[in-house]
Amino acid sequence: MAETPSRSVTISAIAAEAGVSAPTVSRVLNGRGDVAPETRERIENLLRLRGYRRRGSRGDGQRRGERIGLIDLVFNDLDSPWAVEIIRGVEDAAHGMDSGIAVSAIHRQASSTRKWLQNVRSRASDGAVLVTTDLDSELRSELEELHIPVVVIDPVGLSDLTVPTIGCTNWAGGLSATTHLIELGHRRIGFVAGRPELWCSRARLDGYRAGLETAGIEVDPELIAPGEFNYESGFRAGERLFDLDDPPTAVFAASDQMALGVYEALRQRGLRVPDDVSVVGFDDLPQARWSSPPLTTVRQPLDDMGRLAVRTLRRLMDSEEIESPRVELATELIVRDSTAPSPTATKK
Amino acid sequence: MAETPSRSVTISAIAAEAGVSAPTVSRVLNGRGDVAPETRERIENLLRLRGYRRRGSRGDGQRRGERIGLIDLVFNDLDSPWAVEIIRGVEDAAHGMDSGIAVSAIHRQASSTRKWLQNVRSRASDGAVLVTTDLDSELRSELEELHIPVVVIDPVGLSDLTVPTIGCTNWAGGLSATTHLIELGHRRIGFVAGRPELWCSRARLDGYRAGLETAGIEVDPELIAPGEFNYESGFRAGERLFDLDDPPTAVFAASDQMALGVYEALRQRGLRVPDDVSVVGFDDLPQARWSSPPLTTVRQPLDDMGRLAVRTLRRLMDSEEIESPRVELATELIVRDSTAPSPTATKK
DNA sequence: CTGAAAGCGCTTACAG
DNA sequence: CTGAAAGCGCTTACAG
Structure with a gap:
């Protein structure tokens, strides 16, 4: 956890510590050229170390409980389909507390990370929500130097606990999806796994295993196909599963996108969902509702996770207690039209 | 177009004009309670009128060509599936110019609009990109009072030209989709229209008509089904079209979401895409690629529109010339697997 | 390359 | 409810 930023890291405080005058520090901050390299470096280090933030003329800095103005929301990339879900939740909660x-x-590129950090610093946001699958340690230490509270939304991983993290119950979700299929009479249930290096993949897989074992069904390693969470890998996994001599009658894919890839593999083989094969996804992205047939899936409450992240940030800013450094919100099975009783099941 | 913000709208300038002291204006700005209602109102009006923006102690305001720091990107709602596409483009371009x-x-709610505006004002962004289907005139005049450059991204409408607008070639897109189907031998081609009050719906419909007429095919009003751009309306339109005595062999839907609704209507009737019926969408949202079968659609370059919006903003800020108040980027037909030769066509 | 001085925009007690 | 005064954080000439 970042040290609490000292109450008044002003230009003149830094100047005093660096043994220069305030104007010199000001020049460094504004990127003016005419500062000796050694001086500049010394000042830059202090600036980072002390967590300097421009404060205008608002007097004595941030007061406890002051209205928060701007929250940084950071993604690895904006091409993930769940990005909007999270943005919506964060925006909604931020809006509610008059923040942007x-x-x-x-x-x-690493080069651009540095520039990006400078940006964050210069816009002086009051807190940051990170959504990231790989929060590398370098970036994390850079963030600590910002001296603002940070919360990580982490739908896929299980990061270490130096920063409050918000996730969802991946294992329970995997279990409920599998149990749902078993209750429909399926016995040969395929699983399309997610990226193996992410903890959530493991948790979903273990939920699947637990479901089978509870029902007394042996886990067949042939029925577990590798995947990477994206559409293409789901498609390939689908091909693989349905080329088996004894193919599954149902498939649980660890992401909606992979489930849609499975749809396509089935379509190309002339198999129908759910008449021939049932399919369950994971995430409940909007497109799950708009697929044909609408996809039964495990809902991950991404918008609520976003909202909770903002509320947590707020508490951190107010120096209130955080219940727990890691919170997992509940997943929920949403039954739509892609699952049906197993064609091979004994009718009851 | 907003009047150029005067160079130095300072607290004391406002104070002088309002006939009060600077501290009083400061109190109004900071929402302190102890100001007489009439005084407050007089000051608030002046503040808006003159486009007051907090300037800290940076001396004489914004200099021409100064690095831009923050761009506001405003949506009506964040639930539109194309929101991320635009966010990605805007973020990318902004990132490229070291802006957030x-x-x-x-x-x-109208009440919250007011609060939102105050937020925008207080975070003092350097420009705003509006993405909006209904840019009501009240909001627009409020925005003018912000005295910052504004660009509208308008994938669906054709707003008046007091503000630079970036759209796409809806008519040409409608034409190319229809021509594609005709070239595949289709003669009875259904159309699922978008919200009729939006200009883009009209343009896409007219493109469809133009395509048919060019090929010497009469436009059958029965084949034009109403829709509202969303999944459900596409589904209903699909039901309607395939309940006709002489149903179409192909459908062009004015949005991807409606096309997916048509998929579902077809699936429920046991009809296959593209063997029995071809389907074309409009937008090329990511989910078009992930539908089953992958959807042939007219690509709207939302990310490029976002990028262009930022570049336009930049020029506005630098007081450079804008080529044209309304720019339309080209649409492009992306052929995937949802279209095939008409089953009723004479084989060539 | 650096600092002393002046100044800017804003806010905060304080007094009435 | 309002203003004169003091002060804060920062920046900009200017001089060396």
Whole structure:
């Protein structure tokens, strides 16, 4: 957790500590050229270390409980289909407390990360919500230097606990999806896994296993196909599962996108959902509702996770207690039209 | 177009004009309670009129060509599936010029619009990109009072030209989709229209008509079904078209979401895409690629529209010339697997 | 390359 | 409810 930013990290405080005058620090801050390299570096270090933030003439800095003005919302990339869901939740909660949100993506190149950080610093937001699958440690330490509260929304991982993290119950979701299929009479249930290096993939897989084992069904490794959460990998996994000698009658895919890939693999084989094969996804992205047939899936409350992130940020800013560094919101099985009783099941 | 903001709308300038002291204006700005109602109102009006923006102690205001720091990106609602596409484009371009973006939604209630505006004002962004289907005139005049450059991204409408607007070639897109189907041998081609009050719906419909007429096919009003751009209306339109005595062999829907609704209507009737019926959409949202079968559609370059909006804003800020108040980017037909030769066509 | 001085825009007690 | 005064954080010439 970042040290509490000292109450008045002003230009003159920094100047005093660096043994220069205030104007010199000001010049460094404004990127003027005429400062000796050593001086500049010394000042820049202090600036970072002390978490300097421009304060205008508002007097004695941020007061406890002061209205928050701007929250940074940071994605790895904006091409994930769940980005909007989270944006909506965060925007909604921020709006409710009269705050704005600054959305940005850390573009791949390391060089640009640095520029991006400078941006965040210069717009002086009051807190940051990070949505990220891979929160590398370098970035994290850079963020600490911002001296603002940070909350991580982490729908896929299970990061370490130095920063409050908001996730969802992946294991329970995997279990409920599998149980749903078993209750429909399915016995051969395929699983399309997510990226193996992410904890959520493991949790969903274990939920699947637990469901089978509870029902006394043996886990057949042949029925577990690798995937990477995206459409294409779901499609390939679907092909693989239905090329088996004894193919499954139902498939649980660890993401909606992979479930849609499975749809396509089935369509190309002339198999129908749900008449021939049942399919369950994970996420409940809007497109799950608009697929044909509408997809039964495990809902991950991304918007609520966004809202909770903002509320947590708020508490952090007010130096209130956080219940727990890791919160997992409940997943929920949404039954639509892609699941039906197993064609091979004994009719009851 | 907003009047150019005067160079130095300072608190004391406002105070002088209002015949009060600077501290009083300051109190109004900071929402302190102890100001006489009439005084407050007089000051608030002047503040709006003169486009007051907090300037800290940066000396003489914004200099021409100064690095831009924050761009406001405003949606009506964040539930539109194309929101991310635009966000990505705007973020990308803004990132490229070391600027951040503040994303917000105007929530429905009028009361909250006012609060939202105050927020925009107080975060002092350097420009605003509006994405909106219904840019009501009240909101627009409020925005003028912000005295910052504004660009409207308008994928659906054709607003009046007091503000630079970026759209796409809806008519040409409608024409190319229809021509594609005709070239595949289809003669009875259904059309699912968009919300009739929006100009883009009209343009797409006219493109459809033009395509038919060019090929010497009579326009059958029965084949034109009403829709509202969303999934449900597409579904209903599909039901209606395929309940006709002489149903179409192909359908062009004025949005991807409606096309997916048509998919579902077809599935429920046991009809297959594209073997029995071809379907074309409009937008090329990511989900078009992930539908089953992947959807042939007219691509609207939403991300490029976002990028262009930022570049236009930049020129406005630098007081450079804008080529044209209304720019339309080209649409492009993306052929995937939802279209095939008409089953009733004479084989060539 | 750096600092002392002047100044800007704003806010905060304080007095009435 | 309002203003004169003091002060804060920062920046901009200017001088060396």
